[in-house]
Every structure is written in C-alpha cells, then in structure tokens.
Amino acid sequence: MEEQKTIEGLHYRTQRPIRINLDQGVIRSIEELKECFTPYILAPGLVDLQVNGFQGVDFNEPELEVSDVVFSVQKLWENGMTTFMPTLITASESAVSESIKIIIEACKDTLINATVTGIHLEGPFISRETGPRGAHPLEFVCEPDWDMVVRLQEVAKGKIKLITLSPEYEGAPELIEKCVGQGIQVAIGHTAAHSAQIKHAVEVGASLSTHLGNAAHLLLPRHPNYIWDQLAMDSLWTSIVSDGFHLPDPVMKVFMKTKPENTFLVSDSTKFAGLPAGTYQSPIGGTVLLTKEGRLCMQENPELLAGSAASLKSCLEYLVKANLATWSQAIDMASVKPLSYLTQKSSSIGLQAGNNADLILFEHKDSKMEIKKTLKAGKLVYSSL
Template sequence: MAIDQTTSNQDTIDNGAIDLQVNGFAGVDFNSDSITIDDIHQAFESLRACGVAKILATIITDRFERMKSRARLLVQAMHRSEVVAQVLAGVHFEGPFISPVPGYVGAHPAESVLTATADKALQLVDCCEGHLRLVTLAPEQDAAAAATQALVDSGVVVSAGHCNPSADQLDRAIDAGLSMFTHLGNGCPLELSRHANVIQLALSRAEQLYLCFIADGVHVPFFALKNYLRAAGVERSIVVSDAISAAGCGPGRYSLAGQPVVVDANGATWCEDRSHLVGSAMTMSQACANLRDALGYDESTIRQLTRDNALAAVPAILS
C-alpha cells in the first residue's frame, strides 16, 4: 500500500494509512506551546499529501495542564480547518501515567510522570471534547486498574506502554479493558533479562492485545521486527510511525516538547547525547516501503498492518 503524493483525496480517505501515533510532522511539533492553528493546518496538508487518511495526534508526558492545553488546541484546529477535520481522528495521550523508571520512561520527562487515577483520566477525556481516542499508560501505575476502567467506560482505547508490569498487573488491566500495547520493543531499557521481560510478556498476550511497532528499521531492526510480527501474528499487529516534527524533512535539528532532537543521515532521531531515540522521522509511506522491501510483505498484508488493524483496534477513528 505504498502511496505516492499524487493520490487523490478520496483515494487517500478510502485507502490511505491510519497512523495511531503522530507527535508532529513536516516541521510542526504538536507538543509545542508556540505552534498556531495555521501551523497545524500545514502539517495536516503535508500528512494528506503523503497518503495518510487518518491520524491520532499524540501528546506526550509533560505538566498535566500543559498536556490538556495542547490537546485543546488540536481540537480547536479541527473546528477551523477542513483538512485537519478530515485527517485528525482524535487525540492520543502517551502519558503522563507511565513508568518513571529510567529506560522505561524513554524520552518522557520523569518529573512529569503521574500515578493514574480515575479523576485525572476523566480530565483527559473532558479536555478533548469527545475526541480522545487512545491513552497509553503503565498498568503498574494504575492501582486496581481504576483509570483504565474509567477510560474504557468513556469509550477510550487504553494501551500499555513505557511500562514494566508483572503478569498479574497486565492481566488485571486487560480484564478492565486494556486492549493494545504501544510501540513494542521500545519504551524499555536497551538491556533486559533474556526471558522474563516486558516484550516477551506482551507477546504472550497477543491473542488479547493489538501490538504496535515502529517499522523504521531504527527503533527495531528489521530482522527483529519480522520475528515480532511472526510471533504476534499480522492480524494482531499495527505499524505506527511515532513521527515527530522531523518526519518528511530529512537530517537536521528538531524538537519534541522542547527537547532537542538530532536526525542523522540514516534518519535516526537522537537526543543530544545520543543515549536514546526520540520519536521517529519516518512517514507512513516509508513504513509501507520498508514492509515491502525489507520484510517482503505483499500489498494486502501491508494494508492490514498500516490501516485495517488500526481501524479494528480503534473503531471510533471513522466516527
């Protein structure tokens, strides 16, 4: 399903990629407090030109009120821009209810991580005015899965991510309605126990969870990604971009929520000290090409991984 930029708007809507994790695009950071609705409009024009039908704009961990303010601006843009209304399917909060432990917290600021409560979860629902679609949280940060239950009862999909739950904690969250795992293979330390680790735990629950992967060859080497997809099954797997403002722009210096990001010649998105990756510079058309050229998938399977499974996992995207 590799789509060139000459694809018509209707073809894009009917056949384009669905991306559940977009932090920014074409020089615009959705996690910046200085962007305007015009900036957001231009980013969504570029997304549509790259063959993307729908996205979830992703707000990462920051001060709680700041996160809500950023979501409100995106909702305002939906009301004021036709292209944003067409392409933006809703908001994805990745945090703040994630693990603060180094490695698991990833590029998120640990000082802004919060313990999940039903009240805080419902504040996220309210600020999106009916457009919250997905929340990524750590099950071990959600006592008795109360926040998970409140979100699911409000029609929001809940995903595990940036986490290290026990099997019991993950199963408790699944029982409360958690149904996805965010960018598996990332959001965890570089070195883990060989067998007893969060990746193996998530794969063991693949019949109950949709598992998301970043298919840029940087976050997960292609040989490992092929193993993960085989273990999870393509019918339970979703490819996302985890795009930041650098996506579609090439090497250079960018930012995510005020954090400097250096994109190298290979498209890897590094923090300044090169200790960890910060989102991705990949577009979904590049992801489709990688699935075809590096992993050997046919067009039907690529469509399943980049569109159909996302729609099955988050049906409200088309509402």
C-alpha cells in the same frame, strides 16, 4: 476541496483494474474494468494512531497554533494519510490541556475533524524507570488519575480516544475500566509492569501494546519479562515503529508472526519527519542529526536515537524493502488494521461498497511509494497529477 465521483486504478491486492464510484464521501460501488488507462495503484488511505508531530510542527510544543495543525494535516494528506491521532506525551496537565485546545480548534473544519479521528494521550501515567520512560520528562510522570482524564476529556470535547499507560500502578486497573467504559481505548506502553499486572490490565480491558519492544530497559531478565508477557496475550494488538531503526528486522518478524492479524504500524513521528537531512535543534536532546536514511540521533552521541523521523509511508516502505511484508500486507498494516483496532470491527474498512471514501492513488518507484492523489471522505485533498 473538489468532490470526486469516480476514481480508477489497479486494486492494491489483486492488481486488477477497477473503478470506484463515490457518493457523498462513501464508496457506492466498485466495478472491475477490462482495461484501465492509469498505471497507478488504488488503496485505502493510511492511518497512523501515533503522530507527535510532522514536518516542523510538534503538537506538544507550547507555541502550537491552529495554523500549525492545519499545515501538518495538509502535509500528512500529501503523504497518503487520511486518518491520524495527534499524540500528546507526558507534560504538565496545563500544557496538555493547551495542546488539546488548539487541536480541537483546528477540528472546527469538517475535513480536519474527520482526519483527526481522536487524540492519543501517551502518558503521563507511565513508568518512572529509566528505559521504559523513554524521553518522557520524569517530573510530570504520575500515578493514574481519573479526575485528570475527565478534565482533559472535557477540554477535548470527547475526542481523547486512546491512552497509553503503564499498568504497574495500583490504580491502573480501575482507571483502565473507567476509560473503556467511556469509550477510550487503553494501550500498555512505557511500562515496567510484571506479569500479573499485565494480565490484570488485559482482563479489565487494555487492548494494545504501544510500540512494543521500544521504551524498555536495555537489559531484561530473559524470562519472564513484559515483552514476552504482552506478546503472549492473544487479545492484545501490537503497534510497531518499522522505520528500520527502532526494532531489528528479526524482532519485527517474530512480532508479526505471533500476531499476524493484530499487528499494525505507527510512525511515532516527531516534527523532524518529512524534513530534509541536516542538523536541527530539538527541545529534547539539544542538537540532533537527521541522516538522509531518516535516522534521527543526537549529534554528540550518534548511537542514541532522538525519536522517530519516519512518516508512516516510509515505515511501510521499509517493511517491503526488508522483505518482511508484501506491498498489500504492508498497506493493510498501515490502513485497514489500525482502523480495525480503533473501530473494533473489520468489515466496514477498506475497499468495499458502503465504506468511507478514504483512498490513495500511488505509484511504486524503487521501493518508494509516490502518492499521486489522496481522497478524504471523497474529497480530493491532495493531487500531484
């Protein structure tokens, strides 16, 4: 991969021409230019903390191979992603362990290792209830089990960085405390927990609501309920799937207004993301239909969603198209903010000297973002120019 020394473009926030000088994978300086010969926009690379799969690859499938992980990372680079978390949902411990092994093997490559910032375990310590459990298989849902976390973290060589769980179990607060103590961030999700359980979880260190508003009962008491409870906790960050199908626009608007600094986007993408419209076979749900708008549903029962087929880039585009955010706000929600959550600091992220040279160069075209170049740690990992 070619090491870049400089890159020019229009700053995504100010629209002013800039030149970024790079040195050993880091932004050395940013100069303002009088003019610039490229019409393209420069922004921080995209960051997705919830990727189950992409473009035909599912990190949860038993057939997963190292070459699949490598392929998916390349496809994510093409889509402007410079940092992401492969996400493993509820399954048997041996299946999760096998997936982790393959991902860690792929991380022997330095650039892939830098791109895969951590592994997100979504489950198995989630609610058993229909609705909150979503599409996770009931037979493998279980109570919080610290020894299992320790075993999986050993296989992952310390790379498990985020666990989504439900605090409705008696053992949840203890497990949350232990995770946080070991540098694993804990998110509340797929939950049927009541107010006191959510409050307790936050007190002992839970810091995020995973795809708030989804994986919930179809009918909830008007109040109290676990959506209000999480929304009202100032210290909880919120991730949302803004593909235009998972949450209605007014709900996203309210979430974003309630937590203007602490809401970020996740794609929650499955292997169908990035594939052309058509019908496919899915391990969950049988035959699924992917529309050209990117909605993934059951062919037999089209009102039921069959997961997300959106890339983070298309979630970002949707926010702008729906007038819920400007381009620069949406980009921040898909880059600077998730990374701020993960690193728990906001100063060392984004277009500033001293920060990692994780950058994208793109063009707006009919409310679409066309990626021209992606740089990971100063290396050109994708170019369409």
